[in-house]
Amino acid sequence: MAAVLKIEHIGVEFDGFHALTDVSISVERNSIHCFIGPNGAGKTTLLDIICAKTKPTGGIVTFYPLGKEAITLTGMKEHRIVNAGVGRKFQVPSVFVNLSVYDNMVLSLKGHKGVLESIFYRSTSAERDAIDAALTRVGLETRKDDKAGTLAHGQKQWLEIAMQLLQGPELIMLDEPAAGMGEAETFKTGEILAEVKSACSVIVVEHDMAFVKQIADRATVLHEGKVLAEGSVDEVLSNETVQAVYLGRGGE
Numbered sequence: 497m498a499a500v501l502k503i504e505h506i507g508v509e510f511d512g513f514h515a516l517t518d519v520s521i522s523v524e525r526n527s528i529h530c531f532i533g534p535n536g537a538g539k540t541t542l543l544d545i546i547c548a549k550t551k552p553t554g555g556i557v558t559f560y561p562l563g564k565e566a567i568t569l570t571g572m573k574e575h576r577i578v579n580a581g582v583g584r585k586f587q588v589p590s591v592f593v594n595l596s597v598y599d600n601m602v603l604s605l606k607g608h609k610g611v612l613e614s615i616f617y618r619s620t621s622a623e624r625d626a627i628d629a630a631l632t633r634v635g636l637e638t639r640k641d642d643k644a645g646t647l648a649h650g651q652k653q654w655l656e657i658a659m660q661l662l663q664g665p666e667l668i669m670l671d672e673p674a675a676g677m678g679e680a681e682t683f684k685t686g687e688i689l690a691e692v693k694s695a696c697s698v699i700v701v702e703h704d705m706a707f708v709k710q711i712a713d714r715a716t717v718l719h720e721g722k723v724l725a726e727g728s729v730d731e732v733l734s735n736e737t738v739q740a741v742y743l744g745r746g747g748e
């Protein structure tokens with residue numbers, strides 16, 4: 497399988513504190529790759545590096561869009577990375593609760609900047625089709641006209657995934673998408689992502705191990721800013737060092 501993203505020898509320092517040290521990870525195209533590990537391991541920082549919100553002290557991140565030349569993401573502007581096809585969903589939902597589900601989608605169409613501009617914008621039929629298709633993907637097609645504020649917590653997260661898909665990304669990154677969700681919502685999120693990966697690779701930072709088992713093609717365990725283990729979920733969870741530090745069975 498070909499890589500869609502390569503992280504090579506990434507290091508990050510915050511005032512002398514090593515948040516990430518020599519992290520190298522290869523993410524395969526059309527896969528769900530989970531970054532797991534205890535709090536403070538550096539998972540969110542790694543997503544910040546990929547989308548260039550944070551600058552590394554060393555190392556390089558390369559994106560391989562299908563049929564195009566490889567793009568070095570390190571050093572690029574954040575919005576250019578989004579335009580190149582790498583989307584990011586943050587930990588906290590950021591939908592506009594007073595706008596309809598549909599208008600939230602219009603807001604995330606490529607090239608749209610302001611809320612007012614988007615409300616008065618007449619979308620093209622191709623854009624409307626794309627919005628419908630993305631909402632159907634996440635099971636919100638019947639909620640188009642409802643205010644986003646009336647959606648359940650899980651549905652808001654799915655709306656944000658649909659908003660990302662609208663940009664036509666080749667890779668999306670989700671930071672703890674199942675946080676605050678019940679079991680049924682979490683499972684449905686997994687089903688949505690399993691569908692999404694046919695069109696787009698997915699990086700997921702996650703704590704919920706049942707969810708990771710459900711969705712991950714591959715998992716990388718981070719601990720104190722370093723890669724501790726990588727492989728299938730079963731492989732990494734049966735790794736003794738991982739069990740010691742992550743599952744709290746012994747260790748130092």
Ligand SMILES: Nc1ncnc2c1ncn2[C@@H]1O[C@H](COP(=O)(O)OP(=O)(O)O)[C@@H](O)[C@H]1O
Nearest residue numbers: 510513515533534535536537538539540541542
């Ligand atoms: N902007 C920052 N300045 C200083 N320290 C930070 C900053 N961002 C993260 N850190 C530290 O880096 C470590 C990794 O954080 P983070 O990537 O958020 O971990 P995780 O997402 O795995 O819980 C933590 O110790 C955190 O306090």
Ligand SMILES: [Mg+2]
Nearest residue numbers: 539540541671
């Ligand atoms: Mg985090």
